Amino acid sequence: MFIRNDYLNLQLLQQQRLSLKNMNQATERISSNSRINQYSDDIGALSVTSQLNSLLRSNAQGISNTQDAVNLLNVMDSGASTIKDMVQHLRDLIIQNQDGSLSQADKSALQLEFKQTISNIEDIAKTTKYANKTVLNNSSIQLNGSNMYVDLGSSYKNVATGNHTLETTFTVDKLPVGERAFVYGFEGKHHAIEVNPDGSLMFQTWLVDGSGTANSYTIETKAGFVKENETYKAIGVVDTDNQMLRFYVNGEEIGNLNIPADQSLFDYSTSYWGNLRLGIGNNPGGQYDYPFSGTVSSGKLYSNAFTSREISATFNGRDTNNGLVSEWAASNGIYNTAGTIMNGATLVNDKINIRSGASLADKTQIELTNLSAKGLNLYSLSIDDANALQTVDSALNTVLSAKSNIGAQINAMTYRQQQLYSSFTSSSQAVDNMFSIDTAQESSIISKEQLRLQTTLTMLQNYNDHKLKAVKLLNQ
Known part of the structure; x- marks a missing residue:
């Protein structure tokens, strides 16, 4: 006796399984709003997106780090502005002290104010901090x-x-x-x-x-x-x-x-x-x-x-x-x-290294400064010193130069942050594009597979009915 396989029945069952698989996959994509839900969906795309996600996380941390740097520089700039005003006040006091109409008591009061201002400059430099780090006395x-x-x-x-x-x-x-x-x-x-x-x-x-x-x-x-x-x-x-x-x-x-x-x-x-x-x-x-x-x-x-x-x-x-x-x-x-x-x-x-990107090489240095009274050579200065005005002018130039440097660093860090934002946005868009789905297309797949499944079920039912009738005829 020769027994033949029921190929048509097997083909219909295979088509049925394939339709159910396609319907489930399309339904999963619509539910998750993602084209890729498991590694087998798209091995190549998942490998690429893993790298992109790593880059995204690094860039996100870089953005946070650069924002910390900008915040630090803003604290420095604020403190430096206050010190600039105080050094300018020292200059005003020196010129005022040269007024010949002042009494000795007036001059003593000016000297006291002069010394107190110097002391205040020292205090501000030592107490201006960001995250518990002194930034103007370094x-x-x-x-x-x-x-x-x-x-x-x-x-x-x-x-x-x-x-x-x-x-x-x-x-x-x-x-x-x-x-x-x-x-x-x-x-x-x-x-x-x-x-x-x-x-x-x-x-x-x-x-x-x-x-x-x-x-x-x-x-x-x-x-x-x-x-x-x-x-x-x-x-x-x-x-x-x-x-x-x-x-x-x-x-x-x-x-x-x-x-x-x-x-x-x-x-x-x-x-x-x-x-x-x-x-x-x-x-x-x-x-x-x-x-x-x-x-x-x-x-x-x-x-x-x-x-x-x-x-x-x-x-x-x-x-x-x-x-x-x-x-x-x-x-x-x-x-x-x-x-x-x-x-x-x-x-x-002193300098602080800021990790500002995805790789170890992506480092930006923040240069701190020393605007203390000692660092500005004002600590032992007297209002009556012959070179007092020149010393204060030199200190003022130092403070102004420091402020310019701080401003330049703020611009550099802001530009670096914009670069990171751009990279972050591009990478995010690339990941979204790889995972995004066409809802209309997935719905169409579901409709098509439903029709195919229904047709397959009908064919299976008719095919099996014919076989059953044939068996009944043989048994009569």
């Missing part, structure tokens, strides 16, 4: 990685071998080559924060055993930790109460080590190796200079061992003066009495 010392450094003097040898904390904020322009670079700490037998050629950052100190033999100990990050043009706040803690050394960077503990029971910290209070330094560990030209290429904005020495809570507070801008032995800040300019700028090191404005 400078760093530029070090060239060759022979520039700052010597903070030998008057800080009083930490001896007890508890203390070293703290510094810096930016690396170039990683050192061959040898490590000295950022901040005690010269000579380095008790310092240093950068290694492999991009690791370390806290180095020397310990002495009972025989007087000194040995170097370090706590350091992984290689590649330090990135050029990025800013770091590093804190080294010597906790002799608990025989412990600890190292923190940007508020996070990098590591710690126990001070061996038979050893103590090298005594910098009795050694000629007692000066605090920025940029170079020894005098230029020596074998162990280890010059640093970058900027340093501050260096502090405390006579107590910071706790983890104090570390966190310091990183978040809530500095403590508890136990402060030495504080050096580049923003204090030439009126900083804690250290001497040497070998050509220069003051520069």
Whole structure:
């Protein structure tokens, strides 16, 4: 006997399944208002849209970041405008003071107002902040990685071998080559924060055993930790109460080590190796200079061992003066009495990197400024000084230049934001186009498949009826 497959029945059933599938797909598209609802709908389009969605999210964050930058610059501009008005007022007071008809009492009142205005300029520069960051009292010392450094003097040898904390904020322009670079700490037998050629950052100190033999100990990050043009706040803690050394960077503990029971910290209070330094560990030209290429904005020495809570507070801008032995800040300019700028090191404005796009390379730098009374060289100025008018005019020019720079940066960030908006809009439109549906077309598909399904069902019914009649005839 030869049995044949019922091909017509199979074809009708297959067509029925296909019609149901097409109807369900069209209904799903209309319900979701999206052409693609699962990966199998359009593999190529989904791959493209995944990339576009990633770009969209990056651009959206870039737009937010640039808006933060614009807000920061607007805060700077507002503060700078106030300082400009105050510096102009200083100029008016100087000219008024030259009026020969004024009495001595009048001149004394003008001098008092002059000094108070200078004090107000200093306060505004220090208290103008955005997101807890000071924006008008920011400078760093530029070090060239060759022979520039700052010597903070030998008057800080009083930490001896007890508890203390070293703290510094810096930016690396170039990683050192061959040898490590000295950022901040005690010269000579380095008790310092240093950068290694492999991009690791370390806290180095020397310990002495009972025989007087000194040995170097370090706590350091992984290689590649330090990135050029990025800013770091590093804190080294010597906790002799608990025989412990600890190292923190940007508020996070990098590591710690126990001070061996038979050893103590090298005594910098009795050694000629007692000066605090920025940029170079020894005098230029020596074998162990280890010059640093970058900027340093501050260096502090405390006579107590910071706790983890104090570390966190310091990183978040809530500095403590508890136990402060030495504080050096580049923003204090030439009126900083804690250290001497040497070998050509220069003051520069601090910068903030803004991530303003989808890739890591999309960075825009915001340049801060130093419009404090110290930074403007007004801090010790008297209304009666022979060069008072020239000094104030120079300060006014500095403020006006800073305002122009702020305005230019606002324009640049606004333009960058417009670029991001344009990219965001284009990408959004591209995604919408890929996912958008033609409702009329999908409705037409449903109608067509419904008709096809009905026809198939009718054909199946008629076909099966004919087969049933044939079987009945055979059975008679």
